[in-house]
Amino acid sequence: MRLIGADLTEKSLRLHLEGLPGVDAVGLERRAASLAGRSIKTTSKARALDTIIRLTDLTTLEGADTPGKVRSLVAKALTPDPARPDTPRVAAVCVYGDMVPTALGALGSAHGDPDDGGVSVAAVATAFPSGRASLAVKLADTRDAVENGADEIDMVIDRGAFLAGRYGEVFEQIVAVKDACRRGDGTFASLKVILETGELATYDGIRRASWLAILAGGDFIKTSTGKVGPAATLPVTLLMLEVVRDWHRLTGERIGVKPAGGIRSAKQAIGYLVTVAETAGERWLQPHLFRFGASSLLNDVLLQRQRLLTGHYSGPDYVTMD
Amino acid sequence: MSFLEYAPAPESTAILHLRDEYGLFIDGAWTEGRGATFPTISPATEKRIATISSADATDVDRAVAAARRAYEKTWSRMPGGDRGKYLFRIARLLQERAREFAVAESLDNGKPIKESRDVDIPLVAAWFFYYAGWADKLDYAGLGAAPRALGVAAQVIPWNFPLLMLAWKIAPALAAGNTVVLKPAETTPLTALLFAEVVQQADLPPGVVNILTGAGDTGQALVEHPGVDKVAFTGSTAVGRQIARAVAGTGKKVTLELGGKAANIVFDDAPIDEAVEGIVDGIFFNQGHVCCAGSRLLVQENVHDEVVERLKTRMATLRLGDPLDKNTDIGAINSAEQLERIRALSAAGEEEGAERWSAPCVIPDTGFWFAPTIFDNVSTSSRIAREEIFGPVLSILTFRTPGEAIAKANNTPYGLSAGIWSDKGAKILAVADRLRAGVVWANAFNRFDPASPFGGYKESGYGREGGRHGLGAYLTTGPSKGGA
Numbered sequence: 001m002r003l004i005g006a007d008l009t010e011k012s013l014r015l016h017l018e019g020l021p022g023v024d025a026v027g028l029e030r031r032a033a034s035l036a037g038r039s040i041k042t043t044s045k046a047r048a049l050d051t052i053i054r055l056t057d058l059t060t061l062e063g064a065d066t067p068g069k070v071r072s073l074v075a076k077a078l079t080p081d082p083a084r085p086d087t088p089r090v091a092a093v094c095v096y097g098d099m100v101p102t103a104l105g106a107l108g109s110a111h112g113d114p115d116d117g118g119v120s121v122a123a124v125a126t127a128f129p130s131g132r133a134s135l136a137v138k139l140a141d142t143r144d145a146v147e148n149g150a151d152e153i154d155m156v157i158d159r160g161a162f163l164a165g166r167y168g169e170v171f172e173q174i175v176a177v178k179d180a181c182r183r184g185d186g187t188f189a190s191l192k193v194i195l196e197t198g199e200l201a202t203y204d205g206i207r208r209a210s211w212l213a214i215l216a217g218g219d220f221i222k223t224s225t226g227k228v229g230p231a232a233t234l235p236v237t238l239l240m241l242e243v244v245r246d247w248h249r250l251t252g253e254r255i256g257v258k259p260a261g262g263i264r265s266a267k268q269a270i271g272y273l274v275t276v277a278e279t280a281g282e283r284w285l286q287p288h289l290f291r292f293g294a295s296s297l298l299n300d301v302l303l304q305r306q307r308l309l310t311g312h313y314s315g316p317d318y319v320t321m322d
Numbered sequence: 323m324s325f326l327e328y329a330p331a332p333e334s335t336a337i338l339h340l341r342d343e344y345g346l347f348i349d350g351a352w353t354e355g356r357g358a359t360f361p362t363i364s365p366a367t368e369k370r371i372a373t374i375s376s377a378d379a380t381d382v383d384r385a386v387a388a389a390r391r392a393y394e395k396t397w398s399r400m401p402g403g404d405r406g407k408y409l410f411r412i413a414r415l416l417q418e419r420a421r422e423f424a425v426a427e428s429l430d431n432g433k434p435i436k437e438s439r440d441v442d443i444p445l446v447a448a449w450f451f452y453y454a455g456w457a458d459k460l461d462y463a464g465l466g467a468a469p470r471a472l473g474v475a476a477q478v479i480p481w482n483f484p485l486l487m488l489a490w491k492i493a494p495a496l497a498a499g500n501t502v503v504l505k506p507a508e509t510t511p512l513t514a515l516l517f518a519e520v521v522q523q524a525d526l527p528p529g530v531v532n533i534l535t536g537a538g539d540t541g542q543a544l545v546e547h548p549g550v551d552k553v554a555f556t557g558s559t560a561v562g563r564q565i566a567r568a569v570a571g572t573g574k575k576v577t578l579e580l581g582g583k584a585a586n587i588v589f590d591d592a593p594i595d596e597a598v599e600g601i602v603d604g605i606f607f608n609q610g611h612v613c614c615a616g617s618r619l620l621v622q623e624n625v626h627d628e629v630v631e632r633l634k635t636r637m638a639t640l641r642l643g644d645p646l647d648k649n650t651d652i653g654a655i656n657s658a659e660q661l662e663r664i665r666a667l668s669a670a671g672e673e674e675g676a677e678r679w680s681a682p683c684v685i686p687d688t689g690f691w692f693a694p695t696i697f698d699n700v701s702t703s704s705r706i707a708r709e710e711i712f713g714p715v716l717s718i719l720t721f722r723t724p725g726e727a728i729a730k731a732n733n734t735p736y737g738l739s740a741g742i743w744s745d746k747g748a749k750i751l752a753v754a755d756r757l758r759a760g761v762v763w764a765n766a767f768n769r770f771d772p773a774s775p776f777g778g779y780k781e782s783g784y785g786r787e788g789g790r791h792g793l794g795a796y797l798t799t800g801p802s803k804g805g806a
Contacts, residue, residue, distance in 0.1 A: 021591075021594045021595075022593045023593055024596035024597075026596075026765070026766065027593065027596030027600065027765060027766070031599050037436065037440075037648075039649055040328060041329050041330070042329045043329045044328050045329070047325060242595050273325065277325050277326050278639045282324060282326055
């Protein structure tokens with residue numbers, strides 16, 4: 001429990017969350033637009049592109065996922081650009097829980113902590129993407145993924161309970177899922193808490209949900225499942241970065257942020273890097289504190305990277321499909 | 323290397339085709355001034371950009387006579403719809419040449435290119451578009467039946483928003499059917515001279531717009547000229563007073579937009595992160611060279627420490643440097659003279675016991691620069707709480723109740739603008755109602771729109787610019803003076 005002060009009751013939690021300062025939507029969006037307007041050129045751009053690759057959770061979350069598709073995704077994660085072996089690897093592959101053994105098998109010795117150059121495996125759990133299942137099912141889903149060897153669990157919060165004002169219930173569920181992330185040896189899989197900001201709709205709600213997820217023990221707060229529009233937006237990510245910055249100021253602890261879905265171009269992603277660096281600080285630009293959840297982003301970054309190295313644009317046939 | 327050390331991203335000056343010397347623009351043609359020439363320099367590098375003419379009293383005579391001829395022979399007789407067409411044409415030309423104007427403005431004035439590109443020049447075009455639409459609808463402006471133009475307008479503008487102030491002056495004047503003689507500030511004549519080229523491109527009848535460059539004596543000769551029917555001035559309160567004295571009893575109509583010492587009031591229920599952005603927008607926009615700048619932060623005492631801490635963190639991310647770099651947030655101070663004034667008032671603030679804190683930034687070797695600075699624990703009697711600094715310097719004062727906030731906000735000889743930060747709509751409206759300021763921003767600061775009237779109370783001047791009210795400043799419904 002990381003609630004500051006008061007005993008944790010439904011009432012104290014509500015008072016705390018509803019007492020957070022409001023968010024002025026116009027001001028927030030204006031600030032996000034100004035950060036997106038930074039002009040990142042030449043050496044800074046080269047560095048930014050490599051950083052984006054290093055911070056990407058390469059993702060496939062389709063009903064049609066097969067072992068072949070997952071192996072192909074892992075190959076892309078390990079060698080994003082076969083023609084340029086100096087291209088960094090992505091941080092993780094993100095799959096459904098039942099695909100974790102396949103992903104691990106394909107990674108082989110490359111499996112490891114992305115902060116040390118390895119590629120880890122993230123699994124979505126807790127009845128992703130809707131989260132509409134009993135707690136028992138969500139916990140079983142989580143344990144199954146952890147037992148299968150997932151390094152990171154991307155859970156969804158119960159948006160229904162949150163919107164109905166049952167903050168305590170959402171809190172307890174996150175605490176329980178965190179507990180289910182415990183491995184046999186006592187260590188924990190890292191827990192990313194997906195708020196599904198597109199369904200929370202208001203910035204005030206998103207700020208409350210961010211605090212709630214951190215108080216309950218989340219290691220990362222993540223915007224979206226990618227299955228609901230709008231997915232990640234820059235203003236929402238800015239807001240969540242403000243929360244982790246404030247949390248760090250209060251407790252000294254650093255929580256990660258993961259925008260997911262909707263980030264398709266290198267230019268957009270660079271705007272996110274600028275926002276991270278100028279809001280939470282440059283220190284957040286490492287795999288255990290910031291991730292992009294994306295599938296098509298990587299190829300645009302690779303195209304931009306090729307352009308910077310060769311001086312001309314190639315085309316979609318000069319990067320691999322997946 | 324740090325990611326935050328963004329590589330230079332300078333806007334190219336190749337788009338500019340400047341002449342080495344500029345004359346005066348009178349009666350649709352370029353002519354040499356009779357006064358001594360002077361250089362206009364870039365405040366970021368102190369390098370000469372071009373040599374500028376000075377108009378003496380004879381030149382002023384010629385310009386006013388040209389404006390009078392144009393007024394009587396063409397402009398006042400032209401149907402409003404046709405005047406509108408010219409103004410629309412000017413607006414479109416300004417949009418087409420927007421990048422060029424933005425580069426010229428940042429070069430001459432020192433303001434960051436992102437501001438000249440995203441704020442100044444788009445607003446300039448918006449102002450011309452807005453007033454172009456009014457030109458054939460003067461009867462419906464609610465000013466009375468059949469309003470008429472005044473005649474020749476003498477317009478003197480400041481150096482902080484050179485082209486924008488030109489637009490604020492020229493667009494309504496022409497829409498209403500007046501002709502103008504405009505004098506840009508001595509340190510920033512460049513974009514007004516480029517505007518003269520636009521006037522030629524738009525094929526405006528000769529004499530409708532005349533641009534005279536020069537120093538204070540040129541401006542004085544212009545506003546005191548007996549052939550002028552209207553005087554419009556934006557600048558310091560001291561010069562505004564001289565102008566008010568000079569035109570008293572002459573029958574000239576006057577609009578003065580002068581100084582300010584605006585209160586930016588942050589209540590404890592404010593959206594804090596956005597309020598911090600608003601404080602930064604309020605005082606560091608255009609290096610604080612803004613008459614309506616939020617130069618006095620009134621923050622509720624129970625959130626003072628948190629707001630100041632967050633403000634300092636935010637200020638540490640401001641980038642000071644080359645105005646033409648697209649990532650620059652804080653450009654150069656416009657002139658050595660202005661820099662000296664900012665330094666002197668800041669020194670006075672320290673002597674009076676206020677706590678000074680400046681953002682850590684590297685000051686370039688050449689040019690005029692001042693790091694973004696705040697003074698905490700400022701008392702209401704302190705000079706830095708009373709006098710307009712016109713630089714990137716914020717004075718922080720506290721209050722305990724809304725009543726005290728209102729009293730302190732109004733306790734100034736000025737009254738141009740104010741800001742209120744609160745999440746409670748009812749509180750914002752109640753406080754705004756009691757602030758004696760021409761513009762009150764709610765959860766925003768330094769936002770402008772051509773449809774919104776702008777102007778001050780008390781020593782901040784009189785008359786309104788912008789909107790329907792701004793049009794009224796160039797029209798009369800009284801009896802005709804005869805002759806015209």
